[in-house]
Amino acid sequence: MSAVLPSIATTTDDDPGVEARMLQHYAGSRNWTISLASVVVGLCIWQAVTAFGILSPALLPSISQVFHAGLMVATEGFQGVTLLDDVAISLLRVGGGFLMAVLVGVPLGLWIGTSRFVESVLDPYIQFLRPLPPLGYYTLLIVWFGIGDTSKVVLLFLTGLPIIVVSSAAGVRSVDRDLLLATSSLGLKGFKLFRFVVFPSCLPAILTGMRLALGATFGSLVAAELIAAESGLGWLILTASNYVRTSIVFAGIIVIGVIALVLDHGVVLIGRKLVPWAGKA
Numbered sequence: 001m002s003a004v005l006p007s008i009a010t011t012t013d014d015d016p017g018v019e020a021r022m023l024q025h026y027a028g029s030r031n032w033t034i035s036l037a038s039v040v041v042g043l044c045i046w047q048a049v050t051a052f053g054i055l056s057p058a059l060l061p062s063i064s065q066v067f068h069a070g071l072m073v074a075t076e077g078f079q080g081v082t083l084l085d086d087v088a089i090s091l092l093r094v095g096g097g098f099l100m101a102v103l104v105g106v107p108l109g110l111w112i113g114t115s116r117f118v119e120s121v122l123d124p125y126i127q128f129l130r131p132l133p134p135l136g137y138y139t140l141l142i143v144w145f146g147i148g149d150t151s152k153v154v155l156l157f158l159t160g161l162p163i164i165v166v167s168s169a170a171g172v173r174s175v176d177r178d179l180l181l182a183t184s185s186l187g188l189k190g191f192k193l194f195r196f197v198v199f200p201s202c203l204p205a206i207l208t209g210m211r212l213a214l215g216a217t218f219g220s221l222v223a224a225e226l227i228a229a230e231s232g233l234g235w236l237i238l239t240a241s242n243y244v245r246t247s248i249v250f251a252g253i254i255v256i257g258v259i260a261l262v263l264d265h266g267v268v269l270i271g272r273k274l275v276p277w278a279g280k281a
Contacts, residue, residue, distance in 0.1 A: 061247040070251035078248060079239055081231050087255065090221060090232045093149060094263075097156020098217050105161045105213075106206055109168025110199070119169070130162035134220040138227065147228040152221065159220045160213035167209025171202030200275075207271040211264055218260050 043063065049055055050062040057065065074083040112119045112126075138155050145151035175198055225234025233256050240248035 058244065058246055061250055065247040066250045066254065069245070069247035070255070073236070073248060073251060078236060078245075081236070083236070083251075083255070086231060086233050086236050086252075087259065090225070090234070091259070093152050093232070094156060094214075094218055094221050096149075096153040097221070098160055098214055100153070100157040101160030101164055101213055101217070102210060104157075105164030105209075106168050108161075109165040109206075109209075110172055110202065112165065113169035113172025113202075114194075114198075126162050126165050129158065130166065134159045135223055135227070138224055142228055152224050152229070155224055156217040156221055160217045163213040163216060164206070164209045167205050167212070168202060171205030171209075172198060174205065175201045203275045204271070207267065207275065211267050214263055214267060215260065218256075218263070222256060 046060075047063055050057070050060060061069070070083065072078075077083075077085075108122070112122055134155055137158075138151070141151040141154055145154060221232070222234040222237070225232040226238045229235040233252055237249050237252040240246075240252065
């Protein structure tokens with residue numbers, strides 16, 4: 001045992017990266033513990049408020065009521081639609097709009113970031129669209145495309161597009177000019193310079209924009225389903241509230257929050273795989 005301990009200490013001293021990784025792992029575990037404790041405390045407060053009758057169940061149902069309502073909707077359905085169907089429909093709408101925003105927004109943002117002329121031509125439209133509330137022009141999309149999925153997917157596309165375009169263009173502009181000059185002096189030019197230097201440098205900003213766009217599109221979807229839909233999580237919440245089924249409303253809200261967290265964490269994991277150097281400079 002005494003022979004093993006010195007070897008570990010020597011390895012840690014010789015390789016500072018080992019100690020850094022150990023500290024990072026410890027910090028990550030500690031953060032997870034704090035987050036879990038925070039959630040438990042919040043649930044305990046919720047349970048206490050309902051158990052002592054501080055609020056009426058019509059305003060704040062108990063945890064068990066919400067759980068059983070969610071289980072009932074998942075197994076038996078609500079108004080002829082199961083929870084799984086609502087989740088699947090909402091995810092398909094989000095996926096379609098978000099994917100279109102990424103496929104169009106990333107190349108467009110990179111183009112704007114690399115060309116002052118293109119920026120001058122297209123930036124006014126992007127900046128005009130970016131601050132507009134999506135629901136402000138959703139009624140117009142309904143007139144054009146109807147109340148079906150097409151209008152919702154177009155709404156989500158227009159919601160996420162400006163965010164991704166702006167973040168991608170900002171990523172191009174933030175590339176270190178000294179790095180560009182150094183690589184250019186070594187003979188790396190044109191598309192190769194973009195592929196091996198500019199685009200990898202832009203990835204952190206692009207992924208950040210994707211995270212923001214994903215949250216915005218998900219929020220817009222639920223709001224759109226509250227206005228004109230016959231299925232989806234937003235429709236579930238609105239319909240349940242019309243029948244004063246508060247426990248189902250809470251169950252739908254929790255499902256939306258969990259799905260949003262999972263999707264955001266998925267984008268973060270993808271970012272760690274694609275851009276392992278981000279934040280380590």
